[in-house]
Amino acid sequence: MNGIHDCGGMEGFGPIEMEDENASKFKEDWERRVFGLHWGISMLGNWGLDDIRFSIERMGNGAYLSTPYYEHWLVANETLLVEHGNITAEEYEAEQERVRAELKSGGVF
Amino acid sequence: MAHDHDHNHEPPEDIVVRVKALENLMNKRGYLDQDGIDLIVDTYENKVGPRIGARMVAKAWLDTDYRNLVLTDANEAAKEVQISALQGDLIVVENTDKLHNVVVCTLCSCYPWNVLGLPPSWYKAMPYRSRVVREPRAVLAEFGLNVPESKEVRVWDSNSELRYMVLPQRPAGTEGMSEDELSDLVSRDSMIGVQVVKSPA
Numbered sequence: 001m002n003g004i005h006d007c008g009g010m011e012g013f014g015p016i017e018m019e020d021e022n023a024s025k026f027k028e029d030w031e032r033r034v035f036g037l038h039w040g041i042s043m044l045g046n047w048g049l050d051d052i053r054f055s056i057e058r059m060g061n062g063a064y065l066s067t068p069y070y071e072h073w074l075v076a077n078e079t080l081l082v083e084h085g086n087i088t089a090e091e092y093e094a095e096q097e098r099v100r101a102e103l104k105s106g107g108v109f
Numbered sequence: 110m111a112h113d114h115d116h117n118h119e120p121p122e123d124i125v126v127r128v129k130a131l132e133n134l135m136n137k138r139g140y141l142d143q144d145g146i147d148l149i150v151d152t153y154e155n156k157v158g159p160r161i162g163a164r165m166v167a168k169a170w171l172d173t174d175y176r177n178l179v180l181t182d183a184n185e186a187a188k189e190v191q192i193s194a195l196q197g198d199l200i201v202v203e204n205t206d207k208l209h210n211v212v213v214c215t216l217c218s219c220y221p222w223n224v225l226g227l228p229p230s231w232y233k234a235m236p237y238r239s240r241v242v243r244e245p246r247a248v249l250a251e252f253g254l255n256v257p258e259s260k261e262v263r264v265w266d267s268n269s270e271l272r273y274m275v276l277p278q279r280p281a282g283t284e285g286m287s288e289d290e291l292s293d294l295v296s297r298d299s300m301i302g303v304q305v306v307k308s309p310a
Contacts, residue, residue, distance in 0.1 A: 005216055005217060006215070006216055007215060007238050007239040008213075008215030008216075008239060008242045009215075009243045010235075010239040011240075011243070013235040013236040013240065014236055016234070016236045016237045016248065016252075017230065017231055018251075019230055019231060021297050021298060023229070025228070025230070026154070027230070030125050033132065033146070035149075035150055035153070036146035036147065037131060037132060037146060039149045039153075040145055040146050041135065041141065044140060069230070069233050069234070074124070077131065086138070086140070091134065095130040096126050096130040098130075099129045103122070103125070103126065103129075
């Protein structure tokens with residue numbers, strides 16, 4: 001698929017942001033949790049790496065560029081779980097509402 | 110939780126909500142439990158570091174047979190030192206006096222996780238992915254590595270089935286060092302190819 005992910009040779013992305021070799025690989029805790037969730041879900045074996053990559057490629061160029069790396073992984077899992085019927089978009093939406101309310105009332109993530 | 114490190118913005122609450130909601134649904138379905146997820150994260154974050162790759166490099170420097178195995182069948186060679194299963198095939202490319210190798214994944218972020226651990230952020234970001242194939246020498250210079258014009262630079266573009274690791278050159282001044290000592294010298298970045306292994310101070 002032709003898209004922004006296929007960036008080899010493109011110009012204009014600016015300088016490389018260096019980091020210390022021992023820097024934490026997760027900038028936020030949610031990234032760490034997406035990582036674990038992603039591997040756990042992948043190990044169920046319902047789909048392969050190509051499905052994961054294709055679901056990220058379908059995000060669209062704007063979304064791909066404006067979201068952090070581990071959000072791409074989250075999008076892949078959301079997309080594939082719904083497409084394979086493991087969860088429904090409605091129950092996922094409802095669960096998000098529940099979690100949002102819980103966080104507002106002082107729940108700890 | 111306290112945020113005492115530098116970053117540009119707080120995570121949008123929306124993403125925290127999405128992650129938690131997905132975790133809850135996975136738990137409820139019985140697909141995953143929290144302990145399993147924590148174990149995966151701990152393994153990759155703390156146990157599968159670049160030390161596995163560094164061990165392969167040190168062994169290859171000391172043992173010609175092992176070096177030949179690394180260069181002809183890296184999957185077999187990795188089995189001798191590593192603790193988890195490979196993802197796809199691994200190919201190890203050797204730096205020499207005439208050739209410098211560097212690894213990228215232009216399409217996504219394929220990386221030899223099982224021998225190098227989690228990839229650095231810059232490896233997954235657009236600036237490195239887009240540019241190292243166009244002007245590798247300039248990119249390497251940004252990492253502080255000036256490859257002489259007399260040396261060829263080869264860029265290896267990974268994919269989900271085939272991942273590359275660089276076998277760096279053994280630096281001068283390491284004669285008589287043990288495998289452990291040599292392995293401590295080998296940086297992750299030298300196995301991606303954006304650095305070389307420096308002589309011990």
